[in-house]
Amino acid sequence: MSAYQRSYTELIQSVRDNVNEQTTDAFSDALIARFVNRAKDRVWNEVRRAQQDYFLKSLASTAGSQTLLGQTYAASSLQITAGATELTLPHDLVAVKYIEAITSGYETVKFRHVDLAEAEFRRLREITTNSTPTEFVWDVINERTFIFAPTSDTVLDTRLFYFFKIGDLVSGDTLQMPPPLDHGVEAYATSELLLGDYAPEAAAWEQKGRSWVSEFLGATFRQSTDPVIVESADAFAG
Numbered sequence: 001m002s003a004y005q006r007s008y009t010e011l012i013q014s015v016r017d018n019v020n021e022q023t024t025d026a027f028s029d030a031l032i033a034r035f036v037n038r039a040k041d042r043v044w045n046e047v048r049r050a051q052q053d054y055f056l057k058s059l060a061s062t063a064g065s066q067t068l069l070g071q072t073y074a075a076s077s078l079q080i081t082a083g084a085t086e087l088t089l090p091h092d093l094v095a096v097k098y099i100e101a102i103t104s105g106y107e108t109v110k111f112r113h114v115d116l117a118e119a120e121f122r123r124l125r126e127i128t129t130n131s132t133p134t135e136f137v138w139d140v141i142n143e144r145t146f147i148f149a150p151t152s153d154t155v156l157d158t159r160l161f162y163f164f165k166i167g168d169l170v171s172g173d174t175l176q177m178p179p180p181l182d183h184g185v186e187a188y189a190t191s192e193l194l195l196g197d198y199a200p201e202a203a204a205w206e207q208k209g210r211s212w213v214s215e216f217l218g219a220t221f222r223q224s225t226d227p228v229i230v231e232s233a234d235a236f237a238g
C-alpha cells in the first residue's frame with residue numbers, strides 16, 4: 001500500500017461530507033460504497049483510454065501464489081514448459097503489454113505478437129518438434145489464454161507486463177490509483193448518490209469529476225516506448 005492511496009473508509013466519509021450527511025439515516029455505507037465502485041470503474045475507463053500505461057503492472061512466474069480480484073492465482077501458470085502451447089493469464093488481466101524471458105541465459109528470447117489467424121502463426125503451430133527457444137509468436141484468445149508457438153524444449157520463467165482491472169473496494173481496501181484521481185472517484189460517486197436522490201447538485205459534482213480526470217491527464221506526460229509501472233498492492237515480481 002502506498003501512503004497516498006485513499007482508503008475505502010476515507011472515500012465513504014468524503015462522499016458523506018460532500019452531501020452533508022454524517023449519519024446513515026438517508027444513505028447507508030453499503031449504498032455509498034456501490035457508487036464509489038461505479039465511480040472507480042468510470043475513472044479507470046477514462047484513464048485507460050489515454051493509453052499512457054497507467055494501471056500497468058508486472059508479475060513473474062516465480063512470484064508464487066497471488067490473490068487477484070479475490071481469487072487465487074498461481075504465478076507459475078506463466079512458466080513456459082517443454083512442449084506447451086498455452087499459458088493461463090492472471091484473473092485481473094485486461095490486456096498484455098509485454099512479456100519477457102527471465103531464465104538465466106535465455107533473456108534474449110523474443111516474444112512477438114502475431115494474430116492467430118496469420119499464416120506465420122499457423123505454420124509455427126504445425127511444427128511438432130520442440131526446439132531451443134529464440135523467438136515465440138503469441139496471441140490472446142478467450143478471456144485469459146495466452147497461446148504461443150513454436151513449442152520449446154526448455155523450461156522458461158517469464159515476466160508479464162499487463163494492464164490490470166481494479167477490483168471493487170471493500171472495508172480495509174485502498175484505492176489503487178495515483179492522486180488526484182481519487183478526487184475524481186469521490187466526485188463521480190457524489191454525483192451518482194445525489195442523482196439517485198434527484199438533487200440538482202448532481203450535475204456540479206459530475207463536472208467536478210470530469211475536471212479532476214481531465215486535469216490529471218492534461219498535466220501528465222507518459223512516454224510509451226518503455227513500460228512505466230503504477231504498481232497495485234498485489235503486484236510484485238520474483
